[in-house]
Amino acid sequence: MTSDNERDDLVRGFPVDAGHLDLLHRRLAAAAETAGILDVAYDVVDTPVGPLLLATTDLGLVRVAYAGEDHEAVLQTLADRISPRVLRAPDRLATVRGQLDEYFAGRRRTFDVPLDWRLSRGFRQLVLQTLPEVGYGQTASYSTVARLAGNPKAVRAAATACATNPIPVVVPCHRIVRADGSMGGYLGGPEAKRVLLSLEAAA
Template sequence: MTYRYTVTATPIGAAVAVFGEDDRILALGTAEDPLWVVEGVARELRRELAASHDDIAGLGAQLTEYFGGRLQRFDVEIDWRLSPGFAGDALRAVRDISYGETASYGEIADRAGRPRAARAVGTACRFTPLTLVVPVHRVIRSDGSLGEFGGREDVKRQLIELEGGSVR
């Protein structure tokens, strides 16, 4: 299988998306150095990734719409192979958090069928290869505080505020 990646500039850094031949997205990460994301995903897949300048699955246009406040849910098919087991279950539950809303790690654990696994939800959110299309920024601590977002709490706050949500 050939894996392709594309890079799109966003207000929170370069968004690097990785797609399989079927145009299903395997990874979407943001970083100041896009090659960091590419190399990490290539290691996970144990394959090299080919650069693409196409707007695969219209994701670049969707990112523009999202950051412009005009898109509430990404319309992409996800390939969950890099999020196996409970991590995948938790991230599927995260994907169901509505635009402008938040849920606690414990609430997501409950929705994913393991009510006592709030810490495992945190781990799934921290290490997910899929940000934005799986809105892990909408998952907060039970006390209402933000928690982490790849070490960038300011970005988590920015995304929640973009969506019209309130944060402490």
């Protein structure tokens, strides 16, 4: 029988570095996808607005989450609302990651990835689907967005939709500001909103 000390010696004799762990994780993700047991793939990427959690399903990108939202809590919500079969699978997010890199480098103005809208419903979803109509480098008021979504009186509901956008950056709620031109709230915080607007204004 192996003692605790002997087991510790064995572990020390076979160190596992980050590269090996990443390779193992990718193999597990590939095996899960092949077996049809990977419903939500996620990755975390570093960006000028902090680490962003990206999550996708077979339908498309379903979540982009700022660190301030608590990535563990976001993953739990995805497990509860979509499927418990959630796994880190960077390869599934390669296209989104590449487009985000281009965006933050000032080389991309629109995103071209399929989106899974299931975390937003009704009028909120309508509002979010109109946001790309506010072009890169432009801003619009919450009242304008409410009108674009078909209900000019629902300004507060439009603001709530922007504040709860499950796919920020890619779905550009950061371009929506108050009627007086002030920034208003933002899921990623005021500094993240300022960075995004400044990036687009400089292009």
